Amino acid sequence: MGYTDNYERDTYGVIAFWLRNDYDHGRFFDREISHYEIELARANQNNIQRLGTVWQKAQSKTGDIGQLLNEAEHASREFHSLLAYTMDKSLHCEVIISTPVSLLDHMVRESEESQKVYKLIQSGAQVSPSDAVIHETVFWLRQMADHLGYIRHYSDVSNYEVNFQVTNMMQKFERLLMQATALKTMIRKPRNGMLPVLDQFRQTIIKEAKSLETFKLEVDDLIKKCAIATTSPPDLLEHIAREAHHLWRNLEDGVIT
Ligand SMILES: [Fe+2]
Ligand SMILES: [Fe+2]
Numbered sequence: 275m276g277y278t279d280n281y282e283r284d285t286y287g288v289i290a291f292w293l294r295n296d297y298d299h300g301r302f303f304d305r306e307i308s309h310y311e312i313e314l315a316r317a318n319q320n321n322i323q324r325l326g327t328v329w330q331k332a333q334s335k336t337g338d339i340g341q342l343l344n345e346a347e348h349a350s351r352e353f354h355s356l357l358a359y360t361m362d363k364s365l366h367c368e369v370i371i372s373t374p375v376s377l378l379d380h381m382v383r384e385s386e387e388s389q390k391v392y393k394l395i396q397s398g399a400q401v402s403p404s405d406a407v408i409h410e411t412v413f414w415l416r417q418m419a420d421h422l423g424y425i426r427h428y429s430d431v432s433n434y435e436v437n438f439q440v441t442n443m444m445q446k447f448e449r450l451l452m453q454a455t456a457l458k459t460m461i462r463k464p465r466n467g468m469l470p471v472l473d474q475f476r477q478t479i480i481k482e483a484k485s486l487e488t489f490k491l492e493v494d495d496l497i498k499k500c501a502i503a504t505t506s507p508p509d510l511l512e513h514i515a516r517e518a519h520h521l522w523r524n525l526e527d528g529v530i531t
Contacts, residue, residue, distance in 0.1 A: 276512070277512060277516045277519070278519065281516075281519070283523065283527075283531065284335075285395060286332050286333075286335040286339070286342075288391065288395070288531045289332045289342060289343065289346055289392070289395075290329060290332035290333050291516075291531075292346070292350070292387075292388035292391060292392070293325055293328055293329035293332055293346055293349070293350075295384055295513075295517075296325045296349070296353050296381075296388065297325040297326050298513045299353075299381045299385075300318055300319075300325060300353065301322055302507045302510060302513075303318055303357075303371075303373060304318055304322065305507055306371050306372040306373045307370075307371050308370035308372075310370045311369060311370055314356075314360065314371075317356055321349070321352060321353045324352070325349050325350075328342070328345045328346055328349050331345070332346070340396070343392050343395060343396055346388075346392055347392045347393075350385050350388050351389065353385060354382060354385040354386065354389075357378055357381050357382045360378060361375060361382060374424075374427060377420075377424060377427075380420050383413075383416075383417070387413055391530065391531060401530050402465055402466060403528030404465035404466070404467070404472060405463070406524065406529050407468070407472055407476050407525060407528060408457060408461065408465065408472070409530050410521060410524045410525060410530060411450075411451075411454035411457075411475070411479055411525070412451075412454045412455055412458055414517070414520075414521040415450050415451035416451050417517060418517075418518060418521070419444050419447035419448045421486075421490070421514040421517070421518075422440050422441075422443050422444035422447060423444055424506075424514075425493065425506070425511070426441060426444070428505050428506035429502070429503075429504050429506070430502075430503035430504060430505075433503060443486070446482075447482075450478075453475065454475070457471070457472060457475060468528075476525050479522070480522045480525050480526060483521045484518075484522055486518045487515050487518035487519050490511050490518060491511070491512070491515045493511050494509075494511035494512050497511055
């Protein structure tokens, strides 16, 4: 598992995780912009370059954290604008791209989440483990269900059995998301202690996210060996496996990062 070798959860590591997330999104999007859309492609490439530079800074673990956070926030905000603008164009059928609207929205939401995390680091505010579990499950379970939807989106129609299996997994994560949103309104703030019902849910999601991570890495291996018919970017599965890993680590630690 390549990405866990240098996956560090100190402040630099967390900033690097989110910058790399945007950077990968830019690279994936780059493949799906029609040659009719030269301006969009150029604007996206500028974003990739900028995000890549700030990501390298975070990875080098040198320099002032405050300055790095500012740069990360600016770079992510600019990329967010481009994605949100393109999403609106796509809804008006005014842009030629092969990226589904929901996938643009998925990337927009992750950019927004990164900005929340940057602000949280800046403020130094403490979040209770219960609040963190509610926040992380409501945010990430939707992303996990989406990921399965995108695996199916890229997977060739001829992969009947795999596509069936992926659909079932997606529906399971949709149900878990419903449970997370139910717990969010049932367990009201202030959430000081961890209720047994929430802790049980947390354990379930840790287990599910771990097995989803394993599944994504298995598919990643097939894609990298060119052993499955798909139009997926070669490292997309590794990207979404990293996000599953991030989810269960946050749940184990009871934090938002
Ligand atoms: Fe992502
Ligand atoms: Fe994602």
